[in-house]
Amino acid sequence: MPNPEPGKRSRVPWNTRTREWRYVTVPIYMAYCAVAAALRPWNGIERKFIATLVFKDDYYQPIYSQAAQVFAREIWKGSDWETYIFEWSNSPFRHQSLAEKNGRGIFLSPPGYRLTDDERLFSDAVIEIEPRSPEHARAALRRAAIPVDDELVELLISAPWARLHSAFQDRRGPVQGLERLRRETARLKEVESAKILRDDGPTLDDMHGLGPAVEWGRNLAKDLADYKSGLIGWNEVDGGVLLSGPPGIGKTLFATALANSCKVPIIYGSVSKWQEAGALDAHLKAMRASFKQARDNAPSVLFIDEFDTLGKRTASGQNAGYHNGVLAGALELFDGFERREGVVVVAACNQPHLVDVALLRAGRLDRHLELTLPDGPSRRGILKFHTGIELSTADAEMFEFATEGFSGAEIERLVRDARRTARRQADYFSAVHIIDQLPAIEKLPEEYLRVIAFHEAGHALVSYEIGHEVSGITISKWRVSGESRVLGSVDSKPSLVQARTKTTYLDTIAIYLGGIAAEVEVFGSFADGASGSSEADLNRATDLATMVEGTTGMGHTLAVEATGPGEFARMRLYNPELREQVHVLLDSELARTRSIIQRQRPALDALVDRLMANPTMTGQDVVQVLQSNRRSVVSLAKTQLRTGT
Template identity: 30%
Template sequence: MQPGAATVETTSFNDFMDLASKTAPRRGSSSLSHQTSLSPTQLIARAAVKAALSRAALRGLRDRRAIVIVLQVPSAAWVEPVQDAIANLAVGRVEVIGAAYREKSTSDNREDSALHAMSLGRPVIGIAPSMAFLPQVLVAAADHTLAIPPLSPALVGQVIAKWCGVRRPPLVRAEHLAGLDLRDVAAVLRCAGTTTSPRAYLARLKRAARHRVGPPEAETLPPLADLTGYDEAKVWAEMLVADIARVRAGDLDPRELEGALFWGKPGTGKTLLARVLSAEAGVPFRATSVAMWFGNSPGYLNDIIKQIDQFCDGLLMAARSSSARTAVGFVDELDALPNRAKLSDRNSDFFSVVVTHCLMRWEELRRAGIVLIAATNHPENIDPALLRPGRFDRQFEITPPDEQGRLGILRQHLGPDLAAVDVTPAARLSSGATGAMLAGSVKAARRRARSSGRPMSLDDLLSEIAPPDARHPDEIRAVAIHEAAHAIVAHRLGLAVVQVTVQPAGDAAGATRLRLLTGVPGRQDLERRALALLSGRAADSLLGRGANAGASHDLQEATRIVTSLHASLGLGATLAHRIEPAEAERLLQWDREVTTLVEQDLQHLMRQAEAVVWANREAILATAELLVVHRVLVGDEVAAVAAAHPPRVRVKAVRRQHPAMPSPAEAGCSPACRQ
């Protein structure tokens, strides 16, 4: 409805006050809808208006005074039904200015229209879900500013009793109305043949609330305690659930609740965590996205603003009807809301308004005690104003789960399948997989078993997670030696090995993952990393089929580390900072002096790598054999192999060109490897 004065002919006030008692059926009759022309929407709206208006406002309507009343309704759906209810409260004509959404017409026109309505000497009623939607001259001149609250359990119970023609209202609880608006309750009270029992309508109400609070599958969500792989984000979620319980008990102000941004790769379970958090806390959950705003409207600026308002107004209404006095609002793919600093001139006029409106409305939600959670794959693209305290207070990276996390996710999706089988091999072989990928693997394994007419086995799951390696055995063994050298040398140098694998992934034939120590590294620390990188190529030369192009990425990273020592970090011969560490190798393209220094250091580190590899050849070859069989080893298994095969020559720290690096002779390297 567009705002503007509308003259309405009304029935008498006394007629409305007696309407329910005169038209309600006696006990045992079919339904109020069969006895009167009132629809469920009209009955609810009239009951809500009657409860909201003060005696002074009612007297002014009855006496036809030139009063101005502003009514704030819970949502846009209430505007027309409340206008109809007001028409039945007043005697004679009443000027109504209804605004379901923000008006597109000029401010002067709106103000003049409202001023003209007030000059007619009749009651003027402004009805809108937000005061900002109404002409401000009307708001300023209001004799009575009142609000119709969201549907309360008491009011809905009374309406159900009148609809069914019984004296005793059913017991409606706050959770039965969570997330429900006027139309939802009106739909519950639809004519349904023989349905006359308040209990039947109450059951409908509960089903509608469950649907509005979350998706239909919300009842199948796992408990928060069963979620694995979320680290700090899960700890925060558990604390938030506890805080919401304190809000429900009256021990905490809902405005103290925090919001958060979850970011990470696709499929890591960001949306799942938000839904589980909401279900665990027992509060309404509403989700939206920029794509939904455009998909549910023609896409004009005014339509997008309306979509944002509908989402925010729905959250406010859901929070008011919740026993916890809060709700969870989820904004998916937040990066689709562009950073205003990066907008082109062509898009600035449109999206600057959208982003600014979101900032204002979402800050309003936070002040109302509503928890806002967002998800994105690209946090660097988000407007910084969205991430300040008071909007999305905390930011958590949701990374692909570790082995224990993957094991828990597999168990969750497997359910009763493979209950007596150890699925640790599947969890280990799924390194790098997200929760969504693991869920897809379980579904595919079930499909594989169904097609063969038998129960699912571990082999079905392994075949989906890690299909048989099609490479030649000699190639697999060469990769295993290369990766085993990375792992053993890193372990000897004190670097923590997380996992080593010969499973191909993208362009990589295998991978060794290290956990770098926190803190500010010195030159020795960085050279240890470079030495671990070069050990793969050293093993190719000494224990494998010879040096090959497979170590190109290792050489690139080692070159970057050594170049940054000289050109970025002040750990070489000079202190000048010439380039950022991440781009340090670019300096080699035009600076011959730095190129010479870097090449000398790399040659020296390669000789040391060859020495360490030769001294630990037995541990490396033993690790390689295990990799050929199992394809994946974790850090503890690498450490066990290293302990069982000590180096032939003790590798100790010496001071040569660079401290803490063994010389080839002291590492027991043969004359051939020193050539």
């Protein structure tokens, strides 16, 4: 500790009329109080020292930097004091050199910055700064000649530093700055209150394509009703869920519908909005404020968007302390049913693997619901929700095909564009305007469509003969201009759960080759759509054959190579023997598949005739056509086949 010296500065900067103190605003003075208290032992005129002020939270660099300048101005009167205020995380070596040269310096160590041993040794004192207190606020109000009351004190110590800094500019008087701060704080509270949803929005019945999430929401609505009536305790209610899925999938809309169906208010939070509040202390305060608002309106739903940006616990790095502080604050708010009783937290993210596992344990976000892009009927339901229009069968078929891969947000955008077109044309909004907004599509010639029908019918027939359950066939009569898109599909799976042997893999390869076999038998060759892309039939069959021959020990050798699917092409390229074995296996399975097609050609033709008339067939339709037209012969499939009808 330094010894007291003559010349110790004892006066306090109350006088607002002197030039040096004229531009010290209310928040700067509050921060100055904390800095002056920490550096009191070093408060001597022209005394040389280098001190480090460590901030755990409640830090805002522009404010504290100016507060430290005020302190330096008083003790280093003959010096260029502005060059002696530094932040450790900002070019520390250059700043150390300046401080060492002049023997003077005040370093600020922000939250999350981990001082090195050398930096601690370099400093004459390392002092932890206390957060702003009611006493600091009262002192600042007295200095500004503003009557002190508890409401103003609470406002000054609860508002984020960044907001205080913006309100109290040196070009404004303190009363004017305080009034602006009051008005803005009141406005923000009104905005937050307005975000508490009323019961005139969508409900879970309006949600389409969200599957298990909607079912979970309906169960939650029943549980909350029982909780509100006292039939069950809060520990029997799901208090937290993580929703994940691609952007625009409808996570926010789902949370809104959930709150409406549960008949409870919803409070919207966002990790990015919390971060915008300022440094760590402001970030944590914003987060706590959202949870408090949810508790004040309990039972309620607290929706937290962009949850995957909250961060993970990290062992090292310059920002490790900051991220760990944020996560620790979040865990404290999430922990325990009693602490947030009545608050259902719905967290939404695009990348769930970035969420810290500590947030996903039981009692916090103990359920994860993955939302996927809506299927065709779900997309029609979303369209009807936004427009009230029921498409005709022909229009619905075009709409489903053209919007394949669309999210709910993209369908909503399409509707906006269609409404705008109708307004520009001074026309009554109808399905015509919706169809006009679809991506440009062209109808396939009947000859082309027949090739697709035979290809998909071949997959279905081989799947059925091998013993798989076929749940449906779909072909498209259109294609999107300029896009390469799948024009048909067959849904099938094994009828029984069984161990995967070589026979299992060969059966799967045969199913992959079913479409090619049908095209070859009927047209003499197959089209290039069956190969080329990684998801094409022949590519998938080739990779699976490579796995059988090269990585499972089920081929010509027991020797295996541990590798991933992406390495199959490399294995074939650098191992000619393996490539030949894969070729032999594929050739054998294609011959087997063609034999099935040849023997059951009447069933294949019947499937195609049905598909040409109706491009969508259910599994029941497929089975009925096959059973009515297949021949009762011994199949060459390698598994036991069904007998005839």
